[in-house]
Amino acid sequence: DAGVIQSPRHEVTEMGQEVTLRCKPISGHDYLFWYRQTMMRGLELLIYFNNNVPIDDSGMPEDRFSAKMPNASFSTLKIQPSEPRDSAVYFCASSFVVNSPLHFGNGTRLTVT
């Protein structure tokens, strides 16, 4: 398996623009997680899905953030409108079952100017 695949690797956008991050989890993994990593706050869980259903979105910072998982092989994280403070590395991770290792993608580095 190719692992968790995220796109794009880098995204530079202007404040106010819509940003869409994409993730393809490992086939057969039932859980999908979106994390944000910054120097100040470390790794923060934004939202996670189980069998394509959002379970906990309490980490989503504001209504500007939304995530979807239309099928078992694809998820998106959307920020609309984007702000400079959203600049961070966004990771997608998947896992087979509860309390099993997380498999992370290589992240999307988002810069909002």
Next chain:
Amino acid sequence: QQQVKQSPQSLIVQKGGISIINCAYENTAFDYFPWYQQFPGKGPALLIAIRPDVSEKKEGRFTISFNKSAKQFSLHIMDSQPGDSATYFCAATHNTNAGKSTFGDGTTLTVKP
């Protein structure tokens, strides 16, 4: 309230030395304790993990020591190599929280040749 406290924030070790990173947790419901290794530009990757029914787990040069009564666990890297230079994260999860991982703040390890 931070549930997993990791120390030190940074660590410099000579090649061949022992690297030790410590984590302490508060929630006694945690029942899975993984360590992740992250290289620049990459996502975190599972290094080694332990469940609370054992006090130690060893995989090659990497050992987790677990002290349930003290609510502490640590990562020991024996014979540290320059290639081990990375950021290390401890984490904790529990079944009743459906796999949400709580991460430590990370330790940046530098192994000098």
